[in-house]
Amino acid sequence: MTPPDVIRCAYAELVVTDLEASRWFYTELLGLVVTAEDEDALYLRAFEEYLHHSLVLRKGSTPALARLAYRVRSPEEVDRAEAYYRGLGVRVERVPAGTTRGIGEAVRIEDPLGFPVEFFYDATHVERFTQRYDLHGAGAISRLDHFNVVVPDVPAAQHYYEGLGFKVSEDIEDTDGTVYAAWMYRKSTVHDIALTGGDGPRLHHIAFATHERSQILHLCDHLGAVRRSDQIERGPGRHGVSNAFYLYLRDPDGHRIEIYTHDYYTGDPDNPTITWDVHDNQRRDWWGNPVVPSWYAEASPVLTLDGEVRDVRERTEARESDVTIGADGFSYTRTDEGERGFKVGHQV
Numbered sequence: 001m002t003p004p005d006v007i008r009c010a011y012a013e014l015v016v017t018d019l020e021a022s023r024w025f026y027t028e029l030l031g032l033v034v035t036a037e038d039e040d041a042l043y044l045r046a047f048e049e050y051l052h053h054s055l056v057l058r059k060g061s062t063p064a065l066a067r068l069a070y071r072v073r074s075p076e077e078v079d080r081a082e083a084y085y086r087g088l089g090v091r092v093e094r095v096p097a098g099t100t101r102g103i104g105e106a107v108r109i110e111d112p113l114g115f116p117v118e119f120f121y122d123a124t125h126v127e128r129f130t131q132r133y134d135l136h137g138a139g140a141i142s143r144l145d146h147f148n149v150v151v152p153d154v155p156a157a158q159h160y161y162e163g164l165g166f167k168v169s170e171d172i173e174d175t176d177g178t179v180y181a182a183w184m185y186r187k188s189t190v191h192d193i194a195l196t197g198g199d200g201p202r203l204h205h206i207a208f209a210t211h212e213r214s215q216i217l218h219l220c221d222h223l224g225a226v227r228r229s230d231q232i233e234r235g236p237g238r239h240g241v242s243n244a245f246y247l248y249l250r251d252p253d254g255h256r257i258e259i260y261t262h263d264y265y266t267g268d269p270d271n272p273t274i275t276w277d278v279h280d281n282q283r284r285d286w287w288g289n290p291v292v293p294s295w296y297a298e299a300s301p302v303l304t305l306d307g308e309v310r311d312v313r314e315r316t317e318a319r320e321s322d323v324t325i326g327a328d329g330f331s332y333t334r335t336d337e338g339e340r341g342f343k344v345g346h347q348v
């Protein structure tokens, strides 16, 4: 069976327990634009986006991921998605235009990894605010950049996404061949989807891109000014993997949102894959800053197509947070030094 021609990650739907608290976080702080709202949902987009939304916040009793959506290249690719997934034998639903406000006819599946995923093409076009600098705040966000999901078996998830034509830009491995994480793309950036090894299926984060590091720094200053600095989980900093400047926030329900800028172009067919050693202290933070334990441990549950919270499967292979901040003593900043120790001040 031929897989659908996926263009990019396009929108996510999150269940939030307090729509007004979430409205503050996503519009007042992050500056996302409200395209539409109804009594139990907000439809949001970033300034360079002209499709109806890239994020739906829907009121519900349990914080969870309701859906990850990819845009495909044409209405015919929606048909192809339906045939492909019926061929895989997973649960498939065809939904009419308007099932999600602003989105045309779509195919919804419970993918082989256990995630609720949608493929669509048609969507309502709305005003693109690229140059509406009168509306941009100092922390202006440009667009949705990627999804990051937690999966027990990274190689199996990578194989599934390779079947959809995604390529690996970077990954983190051990000398014994354990794969801890992988970054995969369809659009010509570092990733549309990242696979993080852990108990899953769970949503690790959704990332939005800005153009400049100063916009990320302003978001930190804004959170300090309103005494909500506790919503900063990790960063700001420079990633090793992807080379992006980053900040991780936790929204009022604990969903993790990354603000991310300046990764690199991956569009040529021979784009080389970068493999990092799991003991390299600069892989996740180029300046060698340790990763806060909650970043490895916490993630959002995902829903079935019936809206039930899906059980997670435990990861059976080694866990990155055990390997790198455990007692292995192999972590390093310079490979040529015999003594390999931890960065001074290593936490946990």
Ligand SMILES: O=S(=O)(O)c1ccc(O)c(O)c1
Pocket: 146, 148, 194, 207, 239, 240, 241, 242, 244, 258, 260, 283, 284, 285
């Ligand atoms: O922390 S990592 O440098 O591995 C990293 C790289 C890119 C991302 O989008 C991310 O969330 C995390």
Ligand SMILES: [Fe+2]
Pocket: 146, 148, 194, 205, 207, 258, 260
């Ligand atoms: Fe990310």
